Amino acid sequence: MATWWAASARAGLRAWALPSRLRRLSDISSARNGDLQATLEPDPVLFSQEHNALQESLRKIIDKEINPFIDKWEEAGQFPAHKIFKILGQAGFLGVDKATEYGGMGLDFSYSIAVAEELGNIRAGGVPMAIGVQSNMATPALSKFGSNELKQQFLVPTIAGDLVACLGVSEAKAGSDVANIHTTAVRKGDDYVINGDKMWITNGCQADWMCLLANTSDAAPHKNKSLICMPMKLPGVHINKKIDKMGMRSSDTAQIFFEDVRVPCKYLIGEEGMGFTYQMLQFQEERMWGVAGVLKPLECLIQETIDYTRQRKIFNQPVLYNQTVHFRLAELATEIELLRSLLYRAVALYIKGNDVTKFASMGKLKAGRLAREVTDSCLQFWGGMGFTNEVLVSRLYRDMRLISIGGGADEVMLSIICKYMDTIPRKM
Amino acid sequence: MALRALVGVKRVIDYAVKIRVKPDKTGVVTDGVKHSMNPFCEIAIEEAVRLKEKKIVSEIIAVSCGPQQCQETIRTALAMGADRGIHVDVSGKDYESLGPFQVSKILAALAKKENVNLVLLGKQAIDDDCNQTGQMTAAQLDWPQGTFASEVKVEGEKLKVVREIDGGLETISIKLPAVVTADLRLNEPRYATLPNIMKAKKKKLETVKPSDLGVTLASQVQILSVEEPPQRQAGVKVQTTEDLVAKLKEVGRI
Numbered sequence: 071m072a073t074w075w076a077a078s079a080r081a082g083l084r085a086w087a088l089p090s091r092l093r094r095l096s097d098i099s100s101a102r103n104g105d106l107q108a109t110l111e112p113d114p115v116l117f118s119q120e121h122n123a124l125q126e127s128l129r130k131i132i133d134k135e136i137n138p139f140i141d142k143w144e145e146a147g148q149f150p151a152h153k154i155f156k157i158l159g160q161a162g163f164l165g166v167d168k169a170t171e172y173g174g175m176g177l178d179f180s181y182s183i184a185v186a187e188e189l190g191n192i193r194a195g196g197v198p199m200a201i202g203v204q205s206n207m208a209t210p211a212l213s214k215f216g217s218n219e220l221k222q223q224f225l226v227p228t229i230a231g232d233l234v235a236c237l238g239v240s241e242a243k244a245g246s247d248v249a250n251i252h253t254t255a256v257r258k259g260d261d262y263v264i265n266g267d268k269m270w271i272t273n274g275c276q277a278d279w280m281c282l283l284a285n286t287s288d289a290a291p292h293k294n295k296s297l298i299c300m301p302m303k304l305p306g307v308h309i310n311k312k313i314d315k316m317g318m319r320s321s322d323t324a325q326i327f328f329e330d331v332r333v334p335c336k337y338l339i340g341e342e343g344m345g346f347t348y349q350m351l352q353f354q355e356e357r358m359w360g361v362a363g364v365l366k367p368l369e370c371l372i373q374e375t376i377d378y379t380r381q382r383k384i385f386n387q388p389v390l391y392n393q394t395v396h397f398r399l400a401e402l403a404t405e406i407e408l409l410r411s412l413l414y415r416a417v418a419l420y421i422k423g424n425d426v427t428k429f430a431s432m433g434k435l436k437a438g439r440l441a442r443e444v445t446d447s448c449l450q451f452w453g454g455m456g457f458t459n460e461v462l463v464s465r466l467y468r469d470m471r472l473i474s475i476g477g478g479a480d481e482v483m484l485s486i487i488c489k490y491m492d493t494i495p496r497k498m
Numbered sequence: 499m500a501l502r503a504l505v506g507v508k509r510v511i512d513y514a515v516k517i518r519v520k521p522d523k524t525g526v527v528t529d530g531v532k533h534s535m536n537p538f539c540e541i542a543i544e545e546a547v548r549l550k551e552k553k554i555v556s557e558i559i560a561v562s563c564g565p566q567q568c569q570e571t572i573r574t575a576l577a578m579g580a581d582r583g584i585h586v587d588v589s590g591k592d593y594e595s596l597g598p599f600q601v602s603k604i605l606a607a608l609a610k611k612e613n614v615n616l617v618l619l620g621k622q623a624i625d626d627d628c629n630q631t632g633q634m635t636a637a638q639l640d641w642p643q644g645t646f647a648s649e650v651k652v653e654g655e656k657l658k659v660v661r662e663i664d665g666g667l668e669t670i671s672i673k674l675p676a677v678v679t680a681d682l683r684l685n686e687p688r689y690a691t692l693p694n695i696m697k698a699k700k701k702k703l704e705t706v707k708p709s710d711l712g713v714t715l716a717s718q719v720q721i722l723s724v725e726e727p728p729q730r731q732a733g734v735k736v737q738t739t740e741d742l743v744a745k746l747k748e749v750g751r752i
Contacts, residue, residue, distance in 0.1 A: 119570065119573070120695060120696060120699060122570075123570075123573060123574065123577065123690070123695045123698075124692055124695055126534065126574070126690075127577070127689050127690040127691070127692070127695060130689055131689055160691065161689050161690075161691045161692060162691045162692030162693050163692060166692065175692050175693060175696065177696075
């Protein structure tokens with residue numbers, strides 16, 4: 071019995087060595103179903119041939135430079151950010167939608183989304199998340215509102231992959247309630263003197279600079295905050311600890327303290343007091359990026375679940391032959407496509423200059439919810455194997471749980487949507 | 499003297515796709531299946547680009563024979579550094595029966611038309627594994643050939659080619675113009691960078707028909723049947739070497 075079980079597990083492992091997206095394509099083609107095949111054409115809604123070429127090139131980097139080492143990085147609790155970002159930077163993937171004079175490609179946000187989606191082929195959530203922080207979470211405000219000098223100093227090397235960036239918003243006592251942060255940056259002469267702490271900082275242990283949100287005055291909470299480019303290797307910056315997390319283990323997450331850290335006032339991004347507004351704008355992109363990032367991992371998981379349950383027999387027939395299994399997987403695949411459609415609609419509106427806070431929030435909410443549903447349902451079908459650390463499903467079950475928490479929790483997304491629906495109870 | 503290079507880039511089913519035979523056994527399923535550039539052709543393009551970077555090659559022309567979708571493969575070559583592309587439009591029945599013989603006639607005609615002095619190809623394509631196109635092209639042109647190259651060096655009017663052969667490595671010196679086919683260890687192809695992918699969009703890509711080149715596509719080969727390879731039987735686990743020897747004796751292998 072034991073030998074048989076191990077043998078079937080190994081058979082499964084062999085299959086996982088194949089990039090699953092490709093297997094998905096070949097598997098579907100065997101269905102000889104014209105309608106299904108139509109879905110395999112390059113996506114005409116949002117993606118052009120250049121988007122596809124970009125994805126193909128990125129896929130090669132993932133298969134060669136990232137996926138072979140991912141298990142090692144998961145175990146080590148950190149991946150070599152400088153090395154990987156340099157490779158991605160040289161190939162032009164870290165500044166897809168940034169201006170060409172700063173080393174970017176000057177393309178619209180849909181190209182960033184194509185990158186985010188393709189990064190989903192990385193076989194752990196931690197590395198794509200870290201890349202996302204670098205390319206689309208720590209830098210949009212700097213790129214939109216920063217001075218030329220500031221962009222030369224921080225944006226150019228970040229796009230090139232020479233500097234690792236992190237984003238400092240959450241604190242031990244303020245997370246999704248961004249307005250409540252306590253960190254202060256007080257003007258003294260030509261410097262800001264920074265005191266406080268930041269928590270849950272992705273890339274925090276390896277970063278060279280932080281896009282820091284701090285209070286620069288005592289004005290109202292939405293008008294007293296500023297974004298500042300803060301070099302991490304300054305006296306008074308203490309990386310307290312690398313946080314031991316349930317998932318996203320290949321990404322380092324830090325708690326950081328600031329003790330009289332002096333930063334030149336010229337490192338301020340845009341205008342003083344506009345930090346909260348900039349950050350809220352920055353969140354739109356971050357959320358759409360996050361939605362794009364869940365599509366491939368979830369699709370991959372469904373395909374691997376199909377492959378596994380097809381060969382795993384129970385009561386003399388493949389697990390997959392149970393209607394509860396194949397119907398459930400069909401249901402989930404449908405939901406993923408719906409989420410993709412919402413995302414593409416939001417992105418299409420966004421690149422035309424619209425505020426898509428509502429759709430981005432709806433997408434982020436659904437991405438978190440659906441990621442929990444898909445990983446949990448699939449894990450169940452994997453049975454005992456799903457509970458081991460040898461399979462992707464258990465890793466994604468842990469990694470993807472974060473989607474409902476990070477970048478604004480589900481409940482925050484609901485509140486935002488409620489504001490648009492005008493259903494938030496008023497004070498009586 | 500700067501060289502002009504013609505590089506063949508074949509569109510094949512992606513290496514990672516599980517190949518399936520069509521139910522009517524006339525070939526394999528290609529509809530809706532991911533295709534990409536033959537890996538050996540990627541190596542050939544990379545070598546041409548490196549020669550161009552060393553100013554040995556002045557122009558790289560990437561050519562692919564097949565249906566409309568081959569233009570994507572050519573675009574990839576352009577993104578890697580080729581200067582312009584030629585798509586030789588072959589579709590339908592002609593494409594189904596397209597083999598090394600016809601392609602070599604096309605390549606030879608293009609080599610003359612474009613006045614190139616180096617034809618760089620992959621040693622074989624991963625779909626049919628023919629390993630014939632390079633050799634046949636050299637024969638059509640009556641040019642010297644350096645196949646299975648793991649090192650290529652231009653020395654004046656000659657080409658030094660280190661070839662991978664069964665016994666090890668063989669170094670030959672051949673006169674230009676010549677045909678060279680790339681082996682696996684010739685180089686490691688670069689990633690097409692995003693700036694170059696966007697630039698490739700603006701590079702020239704012309705489409706020609708085989709008849710424009712005076713090539714007829716009549717095939718001498720007829721496919722009778724395409725079969726799946728036999729299914730591999732499950733193995734048996736043995737605890738010790740003694741058990742292994744006993745088992746092997748039992749089945750009459752030793």
